[in-house]
Structure formats: C-alpha cells, structure tokens
Amino acid sequence: MSTPSRKDRLTRDEVAHLAHLARLAVTDEELDLFAGQLGAVLDAVAQVGRADVADVPPTTHAVPMTNVFREDVARPSLPRDAVLAGAPAAEDGRIRVPRILGEGA
Amino acid sequence: MSDLTSTDAAELGRLLTAGEVTAVEVTRAYLDRIAAEDDALGAYLHVDGEAALRTAEQVDAARAGGTATGPLAGIPLALKDVVVTEGVPTTSGSKILEGWRPPYDATLAARLKNAGTVLLGKTNMDEFAMGSSTENSAYRVTRNPWDHDRIPGGSSGGSSAAVAGGLAPWAIGTDTGGSIRQPAAVTGLVGHKPTYGSVSRYGLIAFSSSLDQAGPMTRTVLDAALLHEAIAGHDPLDSTSIDSPVPVLAEAARRGAEGDLAGLRVGVVTELGGDGHTDGYDEGVLARFAETVALLESLGAEVRPVSCPAFDLALPAYYLIAPSEASSNLARFDGVRYGLRVGDDGDRDLDEVMALTREQGFGPEVKRRIILGTYALSSGYYDAYYGQAQKVRTLITRDFTRAWDDVDVLVSPTSPTVAWEVGARVDDPIAMYAADLCTLPASLAGVPAISVPCGLSEGLPVGFQIMAPALADDRCYKVAAALEAAQDAARGSRFLDQLAARPAGSAA
Numbered sequence: 001m002s003t004p005s006r007k008d009r010l011t012r013d014e015v016a017h018l019a020h021l022a023r024l025a026v027t028d029e030e031l032d033l034f035a036g037q038l039g040a041v042l043d044a045v046a047q048v049g050r051a052d053v054a055d056v057p058p059t060t061h062a063v064p065m066t067n068v069f070r071e072d073v074a075r076p077s078l079p080r081d082a083v084l085a086g087a088p089a090a091e092d093g094r095i096r097v098p099r100i101l102g103e104g105a
Numbered sequence: 106m107s108d109l110t111s112t113d114a115a116e117l118g119r120l121l122t123a124g125e126v127t128a129v130e131v132t133r134a135y136l137d138r139i140a141a142e143d144d145a146l147g148a149y150l151h152v153d154g155e156a157a158l159r160t161a162e163q164v165d166a167a168r169a170g171g172t173a174t175g176p177l178a179g180i181p182l183a184l185k186d187v188v189v190t191e192g193v194p195t196t197s198g199s200k201i202l203e204g205w206r207p208p209y210d211a212t213l214a215a216r217l218k219n220a221g222t223v224l225l226g227k228t229n230m231d232e233f234a235m236g237s238s239t240e241n242s243a244y245r246v247t248r249n250p251w252d253h254d255r256i257p258g259g260s261s262g263g264s265s266a267a268v269a270g271g272l273a274p275w276a277i278g279t280d281t282g283g284s285i286r287q288p289a290a291v292t293g294l295v296g297h298k299p300t301y302g303s304v305s306r307y308g309l310i311a312f313s314s315s316l317d318q319a320g321p322m323t324r325t326v327l328d329a330a331l332l333h334e335a336i337a338g339h340d341p342l343d344s345t346s347i348d349s350p351v352p353v354l355a356e357a358a359r360r361g362a363e364g365d366l367a368g369l370r371v372g373v374v375t376e377l378g379g380d381g382h383t384d385g386y387d388e389g390v391l392a393r394f395a396e397t398v399a400l401l402e403s404l405g406a407e408v409r410p411v412s413c414p415a416f417d418l419a420l421p422a423y424y425l426i427a428p429s430e431a432s433s434n435l436a437r438f439d440g441v442r443y444g445l446r447v448g449d450d451g452d453r454d455l456d457e458v459m460a461l462t463r464e465q466g467f468g469p470e471v472k473r474r475i476i477l478g479t480y481a482l483s484s485g486y487y488d489a490y491y492g493q494a495q496k497v498r499t500l501i502t503r504d505f506t507r508a509w510d511d512v513d514v515l516v517s518p519t520s521p522t523v524a525w526e527v528g529a530r531v532d533d534p535i536a537m538y539a540a541d542l543c544t545l546p547a548s549l550a551g552v553p554a555i556s557v558p559c560g561l562s563e564g565l566p567v568g569f570q571i572m573a574p575a576l577a578d579d580r581c582y583k584v585a586a587a588l589e590a591a592q593d594a595a596r597g598s599r600f601l602d603q604l605a606a607r608p609a610g611s612a613a
Contacts, residue, residue: 015476022432022479023439024472025460034473037534041477044535045421048493051500058495059502061315061345062301062551063575068344082208088446097441098449098458 010039109134110271111605114180114328117274121179124168128161128179132223135181139225139272147247148257148267150186151194152226157181160223167221177335178221183273185264186227187234188319189308190214193224197310198232198242198260201466202444211308212343213277213319213336220335225273228263232468233435234284234312236260237540240531241470248527249292251565251604255524258288258540264322265292269601275323275332279309281316282423283520283544286556289322290519290568293558293600295329295585296322298544300575301551302347304333305340313430314345316423316548324601326361326557326586330354333578349576357579361586366404369584370512372411373398377517377543379410382417385539386521389562394518397559397569397588401516404587411508411515415500419545422501424538425481425494426549432478435471438463473534502550509574514584517543519556519568547572555581557588558600566600 012035019026019034026034080093089096109117109131120126136154143149164179184190187197189207191214196202210218218224231241239247239262247262249255250270257266261278265288268276278285280298289296297320304319311317321332331354338351373379378386378394402408440446440462441455448461467475481490508515520540530536547554552575559569569588573580593599 010480014480018476018479018483019472020460021483022475023456023460023463024467024475025457025464026472027464030469030472033469034476038473038477038480041424041473041534041538042480044538045424045477045481045490045494047421048418048425048497049489051415051418051493051497053493053496053500056496056499058492059498059549060495062502062549063345063347065345068341070341078208083442086205086208086443088440088444089449095442098451098453098455100455 010035010042110138112274113325114274114323115325115331117180118176121168122176128164128223129158131179132157132161132181132225135225135273142270143272145248145253146250146266146270146272147245148228148263148270148272149183149226150196150198150229150244150263153193157223157225164221164223175220177331180222181225181274182217182222183225183228183264183267183276184214185230185261185276185278187230187279187310188214188227188277189310190224190227193227195227195310196244197234198230198244199466199468199471200243200445201438201462205444209308212305212340214308216336228261228267228276230263231260232471233310233431234260234279234281235431235470235474237283237287237537238530239263240527241468243468246527249524251292252524254526255565256291256527258291258524260284261288261322265289265294265296268292268294268322268324269604275321275328277319277332277336278322279317279319280544280548281313281427282548283541285320285322286544286554286568286570287520287540290556291524291566293566293604294322294324295326295555295557295589296320297329297333297555297578297581298547298553299333299337300347300553300578302345303352303576303578304336305343305346307340307342311434313427314434315430316427324599326582326589327355327358329555330358330582347576352576352578354579354582357582358586361583362590364404364587364590366401366406366584366587369406369514371398371401371406371408372508372512372515373408374416374515374517375410375412376414376416378521385542386518387523387562390518390520390522390567393560393562393567394569398516400588400591401584404591409512411512413501413504413508413546415497415504416546418497419501419549420538420542422494422497423541423545423549424477425490426498428474428478429481429491430478432475432482435475438466470534498549501546505546505550505552505574513573514580515572517570517572519543519570523562523565523567543570551575553578553581555585557585559588559592561603
C-alpha cells in the first residue's frame with residue numbers, strides 16, 4: 001500500500017458530506033474551519049502509508065479476542081423508571097421518539 | 106496532626122485503620138480545600154459534600170462497631186467524569202450528557218464503593234477524553250497547580266489537578282493514547298496505564314474501545330499500586346476483560362523502593378527522544394530523562410539503546426484508529442435514550458433531531474474526530490487509512506515483542522514537553538496531538554506503562570515513562586518505586602513537597 005496521493009485537501013463539500021453521514025448539522029463557519037484543520041490532520045495521518053506492510057496482518061485488538069459466552073439465564077434488568085428518568089422524553093412508560101418516517105413514506 | 110490533605114493515601118489508610126483519624130475528618134479536610142480552592146483550579150465538575158460525609162460516617166460507624174472494613178475504607182477518592190456512577194451526574198465532559206444521572210455503576214466504581222472509599226466528586230476532562238490539555242471540556246478550564254497559567258494535561262486533567270493540588274488524595278483516570286500518563290507527568294504525579302483488558306471497561310463511556318483503559322493517578326508509586334489492585338481483575342460484564350488473577354503490585358512497589366535493580370535490563374527507546382529523534386522535545390525534558398537513566402544504572406540496571414522503528418508511525422496510526430472507533434462509539438449519542446435532545450418540535454423527523462442534537466451537544470474536537478473517523482472508515486479510503494493503520498499497529502507490537510527478547514522494560518520521556526500555557530495549542534490540533542508522541546506506542550500494543558516524576562524543567566514537572574510486557578505491570582511499579590525512593594532520598598522530601606513549598610499558582 002502506498003501513501004494515499006492526496007495533494008488536494010479535504011474540500012468543503014467533502015466535509016459537509018461526511019458531517020451529514022455522521023448526523024452532524026454543522027454550520028458554515030464550522031465547515032470552513034474543519035476543512036482546513038482536517039486537511040492538515042489528514043496529511044499527518046497519511047504517513048501510515050510509508051510503512052512497508054506487505055504480508056502484515058492487521059491488529060484489531062491488543063489482546064487475543066475470543067468469543068465469550070455465559071450461561072443462558074435471565075438476570076434482572078435495570079428498573080424501567082430508572083432508565084426512563086434519564087431519557088429526554090418519556091410517555092406511557094416508554095421512551096418517546098421523534099417521527100421516523102416522512103409523510104410520503 | 107500533620108495536614109491530612111498532603112498525606113499520601115497509604116498513610117491515610119494506616120491512620121484510619123489505627124483509629125488515629127476518622128473518615129469524616131479526612132473527608133471534611135478535603136471538602137474544605139475543594140470549597141476554598143476549586144473555583145480557581147477547576148478540577149471538579151461535580152462535588153457532593155453531603156453524600157461524601159454520609160459515606161464517611163457509615164465507614165466510621167462500621168469501624169467503631171467492629172465490622173470488618175478493608176484497608177481503603179474511609180479514604181476519599183475522585184473519579185474522572187468518564188466513569189459512570191449511579192445517581193451521580195456523569196457527563197464525560199460533554200454537553201450532550203449534561204444533567205444525566207446514570208442508573209448503574211461502572212465496575213470499577215462499584216469495586217471502589219464496596220472497598221469503602223469515599224467519593225468526593227467527578228473530575229473535569231476533555232470532552233469524551235479527546236484531548237491533551239482538558240481545554241476541550243464543554244464546562245470549564247482546569248489549571249495546573251504548579252502554574253495556573255498552564256494546562257494540567259489531558260484528557261484526565263481534572264484528576265491530575267485535583268491530586269497534585271491537594272483536592273483529592275488520589276484519583277482514577279482513563280488512558281486511550283496517554284490520558285493518564287501525560288497529565289500525571291505535567292503535574293508531578295504517578296500515573297499508570299494498566300495492561301489492556303486487566304481493568305474492566307464496563308461503565309466507562311467508550312472513546313476508542315480497543316485502546317481505553319482506566320488506571321490510578323496518585324502522589325506515590327505505592328498509592329498507585331494499591332488503587333490499581335482495588336480496581337483490577339476479571340469482569341464478566343466486559344468481554345475484553347482478561348480472566349487471570351489480580352496482579353500483585355503493592356508488593357512490587359515495596360520491593361522496588363528498596364532500591365536494588367541489579368540485573369534489570371533497561372532499553373532506552375531511540376525513536377522517543379533519542380539520537381535523531383529530538384525534534385519537538387524540550388531540552389530540559391531530555392536532560393531530566395538522561396539523568397534518570399543514569400540513576401537507573403547507579404541502582405544496578407543494565408541500560409542499552411533499543412530501536413523501535415515503527416514507533417515513528419504511532420501518532421498517525423493512532424489518529425486514524427482512535428477517531429475511527431470514536432465515530433462508531435459516539436453514534437450512541439442520538440438524542441433518543443439519554444442526554445440531550447434538540448429540535449423535537451413534533452414536525453422534525455428523527456434524522457433531523459439527531460443531527461441538531463449532535464451539532465449542539467458535541468464540541469469542535471469531537472466533531473473533527475467523528476468526521477475524520479467517518480472518512481477513514483469510508484469505502485474507497487478504508488484500506489489506505491484505517492486498514493493501513495491497523496497493520497502499522499501490528500508493526501508496533503512486533504517492535505515491542507522483539508525488544509522483550511533483550512530487555513525487561515523500555516523507557517522514554519512521558520511527554521516531549523512540560524505543561525504549556527492555556528490556549529497555546531487550541532487552534533492547532535497537530536501540535537496538541539504531539540503531546541502524546543511517547544505514550545501512543547504502549548497504547549496501541551496494549552502493554553502497561555507508568556509515568557513517574559523525574560525532576561523539574563523551567564520549574565515544571567517532567568515525567569519518566571516505563572513500559573513493560575503485557576501483564577507485567579509489576580515491573581513498572583518496581584522500577585518506578587526504585588526511582589521514586591532514590592530521588593526522594595537525594596532531595597530529602599517527596600516530589601510534591603516542592604509544590605507545597607512555593608506560592609500558589611506561580612512557577613518558580
């Protein structure tokens with residue numbers, strides 16, 4: 001893998017697209033600021049491309065990961081009221097959420 | 106009675122057990138100092154004095170009644186606000202969790218509660234632990250007790266300021282890329298990042314799950330070992346928790362303090378401040394480091410240089426892996442189940458409410474990292490960025506593994522510089538990230554690493570880092586304790602006594 005050849009920095013439009021994917025309603029001022037800053041960060045992190053990693057496996061975790069099982073027995077859950085007390089909106093013993101589907105859906 | 110707020114935690118435990126002081130007296134001494142000094146210092150986000158005194162009274166009553174109490178019972182404690190605490194506000198330094206009172210305790214919080222420690226409060230931090238100065242907190246600026254114009258390190262800067270400033274005898278921090286060790290270094294504390302998987306992450310608000318570890322921030326090496334032992338051990342609620350016996354650490358610290366390191370093989374990492382790798386390092390930091398390496402030799406250690414070429418790429422690899430994991434972890438803050446919700450007017454749909462909530466609830470550094478992580482994980486760039494970074498992570502681990510063939514521990518400065526002035530790096534993410542240069546390799550490889558004070562530069566503390574193989578945390582404590590004992594003996598006082606001896610908030 002060679003260094004990603006990005007002489008062009010992250011464009012404002014790219015940052016806007018990524019922000020949308022990440023569900024961040026960023027402002028115009030933030031787009032201007034982040035595009036510049038993230039371009040500089042991206043130039044710095046792109047140095048990983050310098051490494052010769054032919055035949056090197058990726059490390060996802062520092063310790064060996066194996067599936068962890070437990071006995072299939074019921075355990076108490078958190079009390080409903082305690083959970084609802086932390087929710088931004090509750091109704092009829094449930095978390096109330098904004099509508100999910102648009103009018104045309 | 107000497108000042109309780111300058112007494113180390115091990116000694117407090119002894120005084121409490123012997124009945125020479127009560128938990129209420131100790132707790133009140135700390136609450137008084139918090140009331141008098143935390144407006145200026147900014148270490149805490151939440152303090153509940155009444156609750157702390159109630160807990161202390163219960164411990165005193167149990168002790169007076171002859172009920173078995175453990176060695177830590179009655180010792181006050183501060184927790185970084187990333188640790189979930191039942192009924193006690195927990196924000197992770199973010200507006201998106203303002204006012205949230207969790208319905209459960211993190212495993213480490215529960216263990217410390219069961220040990221009878223007294224929770225003084227929750228400490229300030231960079232939002233979601235993203236930062237090296239605590240300036241990314243959504244709530245307040247935290248100042249370095251050695252010089253109030255300077256940062257206390259980060260992201261566990263509230264914990265470092267509280268302990269160094271005498272507003273807690275010890276504290277818990279978390280470390281993803283250096284967030285225990287770097288703030289400990291720049292405030293003159295001992296800070297240890299345990300082997301990944303050896304302290305439960307259950308109930309720690311996740312930043313980068315393959316890297317996050319909680320650990321002690323204390324005034325002495327022995328205190329760090331005692332606090333570490335209290336939180337360590339297998340936890341079925343954390344699937345990455347290592348199922349092995351709790352390590353014997355306090356004993357390692359006590360043995361180390363005897364000062365004999367004969368036969369210990371020490372590797373000095375060339376890539377972390379050695380020949381050809383001194384750019385960005387303070388001269389004073391390198392001088393204190395060299396003196397401390399010489400001190401190790403005088404204690405009997407065999408010192409040799411060790412080259413770990415992949416460490417040069419630790420910083421770029423980390424700033425791809427951590428933001429990638431963060432962008433995924435922080436998806437849980439969606440304005441639905443807990444915390445902030447913005448724009449829910451009955452007209453906007455879930456997507457819009459989510460975007461408005463996250464826009465208002467997250468600060469700039471969090472947004473930058475979410476966007477960067479989203480980019481690094483996106484189709485077309487994944488192999489070049491995230492995938493490549495994970496392979497570099499393998500190379501870093503291999504450098505460590507190769508080093509352990511020849512040496513028992515690796516050493517380096519903890520951070521390239523002393524504490525900088527508040528505001529100096531806030532507009533320059535790259536400069537901020539450079540503070541983690543020396544701490545990132547151990548994070549990426551999951552190995553334990555401790556920072557222990559090794560002197561002053563420009564009147565400010567410098568930290569010395571000791572790294573060891575996975576599950577050999579005891580080596581970190583042994584070597585750190587030997588250094589601490591030798592330096593204390595030469596100085597004739599403890600490291601932090603130098604801070605108490607000078608005017609508040611001003612560098613010498």
